[in-house]
Amino acid sequence: xxxxxxxxxxxxxxxxxxxxxxxxxxxxxxxxxxxxxxxxxxxxxxxxxxxxxxxxxxxxxxxxxxxxxxxxxxxxxxxxxxxxxxxxxxxxxxxxxxxxxxxxxxxxxxxxxxxxxxxxxxxxxxxxxxxxx
Amino acid sequence: xxxxxxxxxxxxxxxxxxxxxxxxxxxxxxxxxxxxxxxxxxxxxxxxxxxxxxxxxxxxxxxxxxxxxxxxxxxxxxxxxxxxxxxxxxxxxxxxxxxxxxxxxxxxxxxxxxxxxxxxxxxxxxxxxxxxxxxxxxxxxxxxxxxxxxxxxxxxxxxxxxxxxxxxxxxxxxxxxxxxxxxxxxxxxxxxxxxxxxxxxxxxxxxxxxxxxxxxxxxxxxxxxxxxxxxxxxxxxxxxxxxxxxxxxxxxxxxxxxxxxxxxxxxxxxxxxxxxxxxxxxxxxxxxxxxxxxxxxxxxxxxxxxxxxxxxxxxxxxxxxxxxxxxxxxxxxxxxxxx
Numbered sequence: 001x002x003x004x005x006x007x008x009x010x011x012x013x014x015x016x017x018x019x020x021x022x023x024x025x026x027x028x029x030x031x032x033x034x035x036x037x038x039x040x041x042x043x044x045x046x047x048x049x050x051x052x053x054x055x056x057x058x059x060x061x062x063x064x065x066x067x068x069x070x071x072x073x074x075x076x077x078x079x080x081x082x083x084x085x086x087x088x089x090x091x092x093x094x095x096x097x098x099x100x101x102x103x104x105x106x107x108x109x110x111x112x113x114x115x116x117x118x119x120x121x122x123x124x125x126x127x128x129x130x131x132x133x
Numbered sequence: 134x135x136x137x138x139x140x141x142x143x144x145x146x147x148x149x150x151x152x153x154x155x156x157x158x159x160x161x162x163x164x165x166x167x168x169x170x171x172x173x174x175x176x177x178x179x180x181x182x183x184x185x186x187x188x189x190x191x192x193x194x195x196x197x198x199x200x201x202x203x204x205x206x207x208x209x210x211x212x213x214x215x216x217x218x219x220x221x222x223x224x225x226x227x228x229x230x231x232x233x234x235x236x237x238x239x240x241x242x243x244x245x246x247x248x249x250x251x252x253x254x255x256x257x258x259x260x261x262x263x264x265x266x267x268x269x270x271x272x273x274x275x276x277x278x279x280x281x282x283x284x285x286x287x288x289x290x291x292x293x294x295x296x297x298x299x300x301x302x303x304x305x306x307x308x309x310x311x312x313x314x315x316x317x318x319x320x321x322x323x324x325x326x327x328x329x330x331x332x333x334x335x336x337x338x339x340x341x342x343x344x345x346x347x348x349x350x351x352x353x354x355x356x357x358x359x360x361x362x363x364x365x366x367x368x369x370x371x372x373x374x375x376x377x378x379x380x381x382x383x384x385x386x387x388x389x390x391x392x393x394x395x396x397x398x399x400x401x402x403x404x405x406x407x408x409x410x411x412x413x414x415x416x417x418x419x420x421x422x423x424x425x426x427x428x429x430x431x432x433x434x435x436x437x438x439x440x441x442x443x444x445x446x447x448x449x450x451x452x453x454x455x456x457x458x459x460x461x462x463x464x465x466x467x468x469x470x471x472x
Contacts, residue, residue: 006305006306006307007306009305009306010180010303010305010306011224017405018401018402018404018405019402019405019406021406035402038398040175041172041175041176041179041180041395041398042172042398042399042402044168044171044172045168045169045172045395047168048166048167048168048169049166049168049169084406087402087406088403088406088407091399091400091402091403091406092403094169094395094399095396095399095400095403096145097145097146097165097169098392098395098396098399099396100145100146101145101146101148101162101165101173101392102389102392102393104145104146104147104148105148105150105160105385105388105389105392106385106389108148108149108150108160109150109153109385111150112150112153113153
């Protein structure tokens with residue numbers, strides 16, 4: 001009856017923005033970014049990768065309510081770069097990592113194909129003769 | 134902006150494929166963090182687009198099953214989704230309801246004339262020809278007899294005649310669009326990190342069998358109680374995936390598509406953040422001063438070594454293409470994998 005539409009979890013509504021930034025008024029170099037139509041998949045990914053930056057002092061995310069498909073990502077930096085810049089940097093690095101992963105996977109898969117499906121396992125296989133299921 | 138250099142990610146993610154079958158891939162993902170691996174898993178489970186029957190027009194149904202019952206079963210039949218990039222989302226297409234650019238039409242027409250009870254199988258779905266590419270929409274048939282899933286049974290004189298419209302979608306909307314039936318996911322099989330605290334009667338090692346294949350893969354081998362001091366700073370960095378495809382996409386395609394969907398998510402964020410900046414710049418009052426100090430970021434896009442990911446809008450949204458974009462023309466598949 002009043003169930004939200006299925007596509008509400010991934011389709012932006014008219015005029016809705018993917019990300020909005022709200023700067024913290026009391027702490028310098030701190031912002032809360034609100035992401036719409038995203039969930040833990042992106043939230044946790046960004047959070048954990050942001051923490052790897054030496055300029056990021058704090059990053060955490062929360063989903064304010066489980067029935068709304070939105071999350072808030074809070075970032076505080078040491079001031080050498082803005083939270084927004086840190087976020088952009090992180091996104092770019094992740095996209096880059098994913099391209100590397102894509103290439104690696106293609107390479108490995110092609111290799112595997114050449115070896116032929118008959119020969120399973122590889123260099124470590126001697127060690128792990130587990131049941132193939 | 135230099136911290137990337139000192140990161141362990143310098144080498145980037147590594148993959149070892151342990152087993153590959155037409156419907157299954159067993160691989161180890163290394164040198165990434167838990168969040169990354171889990172995001173990939175979640176994306177492959179729920180956000181990789183596939184084809185599935187979404188609309189059924191019932192012309193005739195004199196079988197014992199109700200229309201909606203059969204419609205539901207039709208929806209769950211896996212359909213080939215190879216090179217799904219060629220198919221538009223119906224919501225992004227120009228057409229009124231659906232067309233050959235954003236859907237595939239399958240018809241099912243079966244009538245039982247003999248005395249025997251007749252079965253209608255997935256192979257009895259006839260695919261109408263103008264369609265986005267030569268594979269998309271074919272029912273997945275993997276059994277030796279070449280029949281596919283049973284849709285319904287008919288007694289003498291009963292018949293079903295239906296027109297099914299298959300559309301592109303993701304499993305977040307409905308599980309019928311799922312590309313995988315399961316993804317096995319494990320890290321630290323020997324529990325060296327002690328993320329698990331096993332309940333046990335006498336001996337946790339005897340009572341909690343490990344996955345031998347994964348456990349022996351960890352070169353450090355040893356089980357946790359072998360006297361070495363506990364490294365409380367250690368984080369998981371090796372993840373064991375066992376991906377099982379339903380048959381609509383090959384397992385490697387599921388992985389590649391999952392990666393692409395994640396990239397598109399991140400690209401959408403970048404796009405939005407960049408867009409905001411420009412707007413702020415204008416508001417700042419220097420008119421068409423245009424490229425603000427942040428212009429450098431624009432530069433960095435291009436500088437990336439040989440990096441070719443298309444920064445396209447994720448198909449789902451329409452923030453800057455709108456419905457009218459004929460983005461079948463988007464140079465999607467340029468990441469070099471051909472499937």
